Amino acid sequence: MKKSLVWFRRDLRLHDHVALAQATKNSDAVFGIFIFDPAILDKLEDKTDQRVQFIHDSLIEMEETLNSHESSLEIRFGAPKEEILDFCKKNNITDVFVNKDYEPQAKKRDEEVSKILAKENITLHSHIDSVVFEASSTLKDDGTPYKVFTPYMRKWMSVLNQYGGEVALHSPNLKKMAKRNNPRSITKIDWMKEIGFNKSPPHFKAGTIAAKKQLKEFSNKISDYGKMRDFPAADGTSNTSVYIRHGNISVRDMVRAGKDGDTDGHHKWLAEVVWREFYQCILDQFPYVTKGSFKPQYDEIKWRGTNAEFEAWKKGETGFPIVDSAMRCLKATGTMPNRLRMVVASFLCKTLLIDWRKGEAWFAAKLLDFDLAANNGGWQWSASSGVDAQPYFRIFNPYSQSEKFDKDGVFIRTWCPELSNIEGKYIHAPHTMTPMDQQLHGCIIGEDYPAPIVDYSKKRMEALEMYKEAVKAP
Ligand SMILES: Cc1cc2nc3c(=O)[nH]c(=O)nc-3n(C[C@H](O)[C@H](O)[C@H](O)COP(=O)(O)OP(=O)(O)OC[C@H]3O[C@@H](n4cnc5c(N)ncnc54)[C@H](O)[C@@H]3O)c2cc1C
DSSP, X not given: OOEEEEEESSOOOSXXXXXXXXXXXXXXXXEEEEEEOHHHHTTOOOTTOHHHHHHHHHHHHHHHHHHTTTOOEEEEESOHHXXXXXXXXXXXXXXXXXXXXXXXXXXXXXXXXXXXXXXXTOEEEEEOOSSSSOGGGSOOTTSOOOOSHHHHHHHHHHHHHHTTTOOOOOOOXXXXXXXXOOTTSTTTSOHHXXXXXXXXXXXXXXXXXXXXXXXXXXXXXXXXXXXXXXXXXXXXXXXXXXXXXXXXXXXXXXXXXXTSOOSHHHHHXXXXXXXXXXXXXXXXXXXXXXXXXXXXXXXGOOXXXXXXXXXXXXXXXXXXXXHHHHHHXXXXXXXXXXHHHHHHHHHHHHTSOOOHHXXXXXHHHHOTTOOHHHHHHXXXXXXXXXXXXXXXXXXXXXXXXXXXXXXXXXXXXXXXXXXXXXXXXXXXXXXXXXXXXXXXXXXXXXXXXXXOSSOHHHHHHHXXXXXXXXXXXX
16 A cells, blocks of 8 residues: 655645645555744744744645545644654655745755655655746756746746646545544644744635635736736735745646736736746746845945834835835735835835845745745845846836825825825825924824935935946946
């Protein structure tokens, strides 16, 4: 009787799952395991981190489905290389199935686990699941990876067309899940307490049911995506990033939704899903981006911003309403619309003149959908140091971005209630109100809401000079 183990990591679902489908196809009995890894958890300073609860709740849903097949999910807390080996030995497992993870630490971990298992004649099978195509399938004709998105996307589509223009469905046979009643399952123990975290209901409901509902609801308005996506108060995007990050839905579920119509919205949305994949490939092929700039000359920049300015940015107290509302939204919900991620990132690097790595780290600590590849890609794009990034002399003006994308100040008023009585264009630059207007609108600048901590126009010139010094040529 061939017994296998599926090790779940960032793929917390039981449908359209390559490793699970392969395991159930090639084995007589399949066990599932999830390991809370102290090497990851110890780095999380906030012991009420919503992401841990999100994972916990996703596991509960998986466990309930497995219970209906008289099976269960093994939960462990410890070093994966020890826990996996221990489980395999105790249950006579000969094969372990995983979906590949392209983050440098994860690659190192999997190599170690593979070697340890091999010594015991246990095989680790790694499958492609979190992306549709790995970097090796989308190389240029000269065999090197694409560094510009548009030709990458073209190549990606041409490879998809070779497969008939559709992504495969990898359905596991859950009847093959091993019959077991597991006393240490996610439902039988207070695992949050066990791993040292407090309960903290996440802003998004976890699990595949919620994820599919979210994607389905978005499908009804996907045709407007291109028109609506940049307006933070309009809720015109899918809000699926947290689900794809934790694997409650598959990337193929996303691609199917994008290919389910022929409108501009469908095309634009699919392109965003491919951006995600592009950054995964960049991280896989150029892992040094986690430490420094993709374009090394950008590491020569002499950043000039102060700690006090960085703290004001984090707290949402810069005196620039569009920036402050976005940063407060991030802190309260663990999310931020893409347009505003670009605005606050540009503001940090090119208005406050603060190193993008500091912003990247703050986002990594706060974002519910934090994904190393997408976050690093987004920050390096904004700082102009990354692949296919905007040129350094393109600097987002926080006032005009605000006027264009939050014209009536709906988003600003939601997160900066002290500005809620301000009318007209003053909502974008409240410091320009006369003292009498400040009285009239119940918002005294410097008391109720900060004056801008820097002068945007002056800082713009300084940023150009700072970048030019390091980069020499545009
Ligand atoms: C500075 C910065 C940091 C970012 N950090 C992250 C991060 O940690 N995790 C993350 O998932 N996204 C990140 N993004 C990308 C983007 O902001 C989010 O994916 C998007 O806001 C998620 O909302 P949504 O699901 O409604 O996206 P939609 O607009 O509905 O897009 C659909 C999906 O495509 C993918 N996607 C969309 N835009 C991008 C993009 N620019 N880069 C990569 N993938 C994209 C996401 O998986 C998203 O769920 C970052 C962007 C910037 C500028």
